[in-house]
Amino acid sequence: MNINTYIQSGILELYVLNLLEPPERAEVQDMICLYPSIKEEVEKLELKLEADVRQAAVTPPSTLKEKIYASIQEMERAKQVDFDWTALGLIDQNTDYKAWYQAVCDRYPKAFQQDNYFKILREDATAKQLLVVSSSDVAEESHDDTYESFLILKGKCMCTVESDTFFLEPGGFTQIPLHTRHQVKIVKGPVVAVVQYIALF
Known part of the structure; x- marks a missing residue:
């Protein structure tokens, strides 16, 4: 097997994104165990994915937590008021x-x-x-x-x-x-x- 061809096939990216079917995923896991270079490539892809996610993350407004809490309290009050015991x-x-x-x-x-x-x-x-x-x-x-x-x-x-x-x-x-x-x-x-x-x- 040509390892470079396997790495460049795109299957490792799909593996990291958890988009493979179970049989294909199992195959990649076997390849990771057999070939250190494939393991290294997967680790690089995982780090890159994590970095991309962090870069794209949006910091929520500082008031969001208070708004969510107030909404939950209001829902609880509504349930208590509306229910006819x-x-x-x-x-x-x-x-x-x-x-x-x-x-x-x-x-x-x-x-x-x-x-x-x-x-x-x-x-x-x-x-x-x-x-x-x-x-x-x-x-x-x-x-x-x-x-x-x-x-x-x-x-x-x-x-x-x-x-x-x-x-x-x-x-x-x-x-x-x-x-x-x-x-x-x-x-x-x-x-x-x-x-x-x-x-x-």
């Missing part, structure tokens, strides 16, 4: 927790990076729904005029309702009866949950 309905044992999980991920992604977080999602005459992220146990309490329930989106907790103890993981739901002592202990945290309160009329 009532569309997901009241949570119960049949609730699709994945729909809630996705809705929260889309609008409050930073919540999943926090150890503790609190956000009111809905508050009207029907119900109050909160997004709660907690790494701390919830002390014993009871409610006399409000039905409390919660749906776990992430993590694992142990619930004690009077003398009954059970575990809840993603998709787990429970409703606390009125006048009932209950507490929650974090098993695998932080726990992300939708907590719902419905007043007794």
